[in-house]
Amino acid sequence: MTLARLAARHGVATAYSPSEGVTVPVPDATVVAVLGALGVDATTPEAVTAALDAADRADRERLLPPTLVLRRGESPLHPPGESPTHPPGDLPPGTLLRVTTEDGAVVTGQDWERLPLGVHTVEAQAPDGRTATSTLIVSPARVPGPEHRAYGLLVQLYSLLSHRSWGMGDLGDLRELVTWAGRVHGAGFVQVNPLHAGVPGAPSDPSPYRPSSRRFPDPVHLRIEEIPEYALVGPEHREELDRILAEAAELRERVLGKGAAIDRDAVWELKRRALELVVESVELGPGRRADFHDFLAARGRALEDHATYQALAERHGHHWREWPEELREPRAAEAAVCDDPALATRVDFHCRLAWLTDRQLAAAAEAAREAGMEVGIVHDLAVGVHPEGSDAWAQQEAFAAGMSVGAPPDAFNSRGQDWGLPPWRPDALAASGYAPYRGLLQELLRHAGALRIDHVMGLFRLWWVPEGHEPTQGTYVRYDAEAMLAVLVLEAHRAGALVIGEDLGTVEPGVREELARSGVFGTSVLWFERDWAGTGRPLPPAEWRAECVATATTHDLPPTAARLSGDHVTLRHRLGLLAGDLERERATDRADTAEWLGMFQRLGLLPEGPGDEESEIRAVHRFLLGTPARMVGVWLPDAVGDRRPQNLPGTWDEYPNWRLPLAAPDGQPLTLERLAASPRAHALLRELHARTAAGARTAPPDARPV
Structure with a gap:
């Protein structure tokens, strides 16, 4: 119990629930290792007692926590229950407070409502001589939302080659894509994969989700x-x-x-x-x-x-x-x-490259604005960085040594997952006033109309796996979600950008509600939207949430053509990834697809009837437009019938993850120029443009209006 109390003080879970009604204890060795990575010695009973005593003593002596948060129109988030017009915490009577804003203005006393949005410094002086300094983050209550409904394209930039590319898609191709999509087809946004700096050297990791630096x-x-x-x-x-x-x-x-x-x-x-x-x-x-x-x-x-x-x-x-x-x-x-x-010359060279890349990112963003895109380019923030990369070297004090981020065992992966990404230390973030996080967001939002956050649940908690342990032997470590969200909302507000959270998979209760309260959009993928609490059948369009990006698939899932045809099952079987019998898997997949196609027909979205792939893909997107979703995303390969997933989880050398160019149904690569001339792509995007521009509804009368 003493170890559990110490773990709770530091946000380290000693048990977790993989499903409702099931609780799994975390091994003590894992808890001890994670506490050690947080600078807390729990290796012996005596050490645990001493650490608890030290924590209690620090609480008694502390005037202010390292970081305070104020959300406009709400109470300070640290500690809870305070009024925004009063200083936080149980400060001794007579304590003097002084706030220096980020612009250098000084506010004294308790008039917190006068404070502008920003990151400020609070100084406290108690009558007994104790002093404290804290970072105060004042943010809006919510991220700004789009004024109108929009549809857009989702693309892995490297996969979109033009006749001017050097073997992979580049920022010139991105500028051409947003110009074409916005001017010709009225698209409101283009979402790209993370463009973070990769780990140098060859062979490099082709995954854009394990970068050297997320900031540059x-x-x-x-x-x-x-x-x-x-x-x-x-x-x-x-x-x-x-x-x-x-x-x-x-x-x-x-x-x-x-x-x-x-x-x-x-x-x-x-x-x-x-x-x-x-x-x-x-x-x-x-x-x-x-x-x-x-x-x-x-x-x-x-x-x-x-x-x-x-x-x-x-x-x-x-x-x-x-x-x-x-x-x-x-x-x-x-x-x-x-x-x-x-x-020194090479350092200057790499600074120059960062500048040149920034300027081409700015040109792409400006092209999106000139093309009439309401949102513009949606950039993607990976969940972490490579342990041997630039960020891990430059910010060693902010990362938990000997730890890796992953996922616990679940119905899809009984062994859990280890992503090989070192986690940020929540205590180090708070002590720095969330400076690494703030700097990261500021850079990414410079040329972004919106920011997608991969595994957005990581703002609340992450699964830490100690080095040398199996993923099943990890545990959750909790972050200060209120502070993380306040920083996110503040920086998005300053940039005038939307925020989209990838909230697929296991999500603890209350997280989606808290994200929605902060104006963070979710991600809804067609095949996962079922009435899981009831019949298990496909979720009718009226029951979808509005504050989300609705799409048919993602980079980690089969393209829609492969899903409709069952090709994705055949591919997984060929690579030895099927857990069950092939024919049983095919039968289950056919039944799942038939349920969705049946709903499309009942709603009048598939007048051509089933059997024609292009018509079925258009029906999928008509359905998405029939939901209340404020943003509808089209996976670019779906526009041309590409059957190959960009990433097949569970594979490495067996499949060319993150290395496939956009292709036609027969697997032949398609250039950007051929995409722009594709009758199939034009037919789909023309319909999306017309229905979005007209505010048309394709769902039945009982669907909620957008």
């Missing part, structure tokens, strides 16, 4: 020819640049013409060579240089650390825990860079 984008997405200095490369380097362009054309042809998988490492090798020629041979003009220096000043130490990591990884490999000891800590490494001109 990857220059592999650059359209090289659209860098202004590219056109200024002199004749002495033009021949080498032409050779690189020829190699890029060959790489593109291997993917588009010969069916090869996308080779991110080969693409980056070519782009790196080209970028070095451009950066080293062409000086920035005065205006461009001023813009670059402003970018450096605004990004500050965070960018310097990221660029330093990139430069050191080139020399020593990306496993920073194996670097020379004096380089394993950012401030020490900074001194080493100052003493090494060659290294």
Whole structure:
């Protein structure tokens, strides 16, 4: 019981419920290991008692918690129950409070309603001489929502190649896509996969959900020819640049013409060579240089650390825990860079790449606005980072050493999951005023009309797996969701952006309600929307939630054509991923599909009748438009009948995850140009545009109006 009390003090679960009415105890060894990662010694009964005593003593002596939260129109969230016009906590009578706002203004006394939105500093001085300093986050109550209903496209950017791509889709392709989708088809948004910086070195991890840094984008997405200095490369380097362009054309042809998988490492090798020629041979003009220096000043130490990591990884490999000891800590490494001109040059090079990528992201966002998109580009925030990457090196104090994020056992995976991502320490976040989290959101929201948060439940709790343990031997660690949401709402408000939470899978009670209260949209996928508490049948359109992005599928699920045809079952069987008998799985899948098609027919959404794939896919999207969902997403492969999933969970070398170009039903790659000319894509998007623009309803009269 003493260990359980200590664990509860630090948000560490000693039991969890995989399903209603079932409770599974967490091994004591797991609890001890997780507490250790939080800096709490629980290795012996005496240590546990001492840790509890220390926690009790700290509570008695504490004037303020490290971070306080105020939501406009609500009470302070720490501690609960206080009025926004009174200071938080049980402060001794006579305690003086002083708030310095982020703009430098000073507010004294207890007039909390005068405080502007932002991140401020609170200082308290008690009559007995004790003092305390805390971060105060003042945020709106809710994230802004869209003014009108919108539909949009969901795309993995690397998969969308044009005739100008260098073997994978890039930011030039994104700009063309949003312009076409917005101007021709009235799309309100385009959602892309995470564009975070990948771990350097080859072979790299192709997954965009295990990046080196979530804060900075990857220059592999650059359209090289659209860098202004590219056109200024002199004749002495033009021949080498032409050779690189020829190699890029060959790489593109291997993917588009010969069916090869996308080779991110080969693409980056070519782009790196080209970028070095451009950066080293062409000086920035005065205006461009001023813009670059402003970018450096605004990004500050965070960018310097990221660029330093990139430069050191080139020399020593990306496993920073194996670097020379004096380089394993950012401030020490900074001194080493100052003493090494060659290294300093590479740091500057990587800073330049971050700036160039940022500017092309800005151009894509501006193209979306000019195309009339109400929302614009929806960027994606991965749930974590690679343990050997830039963020883990630069923010070592913020990550829990020896821990990995994953998922507990469930009905779909009895062994649980270990994603290999180090979790943030909730205590370190609070102590820093959530600075790493704030900085991350600010960067991602710079050019985003909306931000999708992968596994948004991680704002509330994450499944920690101690190093060397099986995923079944992990436990949940709770985060301060009120503070995490307040920071998210504040930064989204400042950016004028929407927030979409990926809330699929196991979601603890109350989480979706709390997200909705904060204005965070959810994610609703057709095949999962059933009356699970009752009949188990497909959920009628009127019963869907409004504050969500409704879609037919995601990057981790089969495309709709594969779902309707049953091809996804055949693929999983071929790769040995089916848990049961093939024919039984096929029969279950056919019955599931038939239920949905039957509902479409009853609702008049499939007048052509079942059997025609294109008609069935249009019926799926008519159904989505018949729900109250404020945003409807079209998985881009569904527009052309692509049958291949971009990612097949449970596979590694057996399947080319994250490396497939957009393709036609026969598997032949489709370029961006062929997509724009596709009669099949035009037919689907034209109907979506017409129904969205007219505010038409395709559901029966009992459906709720949007």
